[in-house]
Amino acid sequence: MMVRRLAAEALGTAFLLIAVVGSGIMADTLSGGNVGVALLANSLATGFALYVLITVFGPISGAHFNPAVTLAFTMLRQIAPGAALAYVAVQIAAAIAGVWISHAMFGLDILQTSMTQRTGGGLWLAEVVATFGLLMTILGGLARTPAQIPAMVGAYIAGAYWFTASTSFANPAVTIARGFTDTFAGIAPAHILAFILAQILAAVAAALLLPKLFSD
Secondary structure (H helix, E strand, C coil): CHHHHHHHHHHHHHHHHHHHHHHHHHHHHHCCCCHHHHHHHHHHHHHHHHHHHHHHHHHHHCCCCCHHHHHHHHHCCCCCHHHHHHHHHHHHHHHHHHHHHHHHHCCCCCCCCCCCCCCCHHHHHHHHHHHHHHHHHHHHHHHHCHHHHHHHHHHHHHHHHHHCCCCCCCCHHHHHHHCCCCCCCCCCHHHHHHHHHHHHHHHHHHHHHHHHHHCC
């Protein structure tokens, strides 16, 4: 039933952003200015949250929480275009709501605009790598060990925070929403489009290339 699927996508994406932004705020507050410690806490909280959210909502909606994932599955004809558009709309709206909920929890101004500069060729390449790797994890997991996908995705994203220059946004909805927070996880709105284009490029490449690799 589409309503249940969209509700699962909304809740999952909102809680993903609560995990990303909320843990970033908490980590930045408690780390005493040590960015490495803050990033460690942020990455672990995000990875753990993804494991839970994918486990809970995967059987209902597929637990995309990510327009790049939805795009790839649309190209692979695993989801109809109309349903995919509904998924993407819900993912973006819920992601922004998750940011605002995080602000409210920590007593911050609800409406913010990020001032964090994240731009340059290295970061754009990092988003291609991060997003392609995420789709590689998902499609490879589906082909070989479907039951392990929640753990695999959580572990991949937690790791990719550290091995990509961009700290692995790998998600257009997350990228848009993080433009609405001037906290540890933010990205200046002027830099969002380039990140999203890199993510879409990676999703298209993954959908075209990876099924051939994993097919029997």
